[in-house]
Amino acid sequence: MNYTLVIQDETQQKRYVPLKEKIIVGRSSVDSTPDIILSSPYVSRTHCMLTYLEGRIYVKDLNSLHGTFINGERISPGVEIELRLGDVLTLAYDRISIEIAEMDADATLTFTPIAESSSMSITVDELIERVAINNQWIPLSSKEFQCFKLLYSSYEHFVSKEQLKAHVWSERIHSPEVLPDVGSEELNALLYRLRKKLLPHLQITSIGRKGYLLQPVSLS
DSSP states (O other): OEEEEEEEOTTOOEEEEEOOSEEEEEOOBTTBOOSEEOOOTTSOTTOEEEEEETTEEEEEEOSOSSOOEETTEEOOBTOOEEEOTTOEEEETTTTEEEEEEEEOTTOOOEEOOSSTTOOOOEEEETTTTEEEETTEEEOOOHHHHHHHHHHHHTTTSOEEHHHHHHHHTGGGOOSTTSOOOOOHHHHHHHHHHHHHHHTTTEEEEEETTTEEEEEEOOOO
């Protein structure tokens, strides 16, 4: 049996992330690319860290502005606290929860439908980086998956070009102050391929040449 993190945001959507040795939770920025990306303005860029060591799970608040809570109790910054199965972390004034749960080794990681009125379902397997829309698997490269993951974590919200470059091409970051060397042609080619694969369900909309947002395809 493996542990997984069940993350629920303000929209009541859930996503399931397999636990690994170290996970940083935070808000994406040019100089910060956390493992679990949350879009709430009440989440710090590096908010908290989860550590999985010898079968035990620990959490540490990384001096976040609005704090990290375990079962409703705020924890002290910089102090590592052991978590138990069923414990719930809350961030951003209870708008976001992270629960520790068990998962079978062959379980599929699933997002709930995008909206209560939508019949669309998104399934994401982060272990092998693949995505399914309405139970149909879509073949994605590693870069395409990372791009989708960031856009979906901020569903229908703006993601800047700088954030996208820093997240998808994080291996090219040699200094926190400098963006990875990614040209417009390379970025546009990635988005073009991903757009084609997400149709006819989802579209990636360019916003003033400054960034993008992921949203359902308009039927009008």
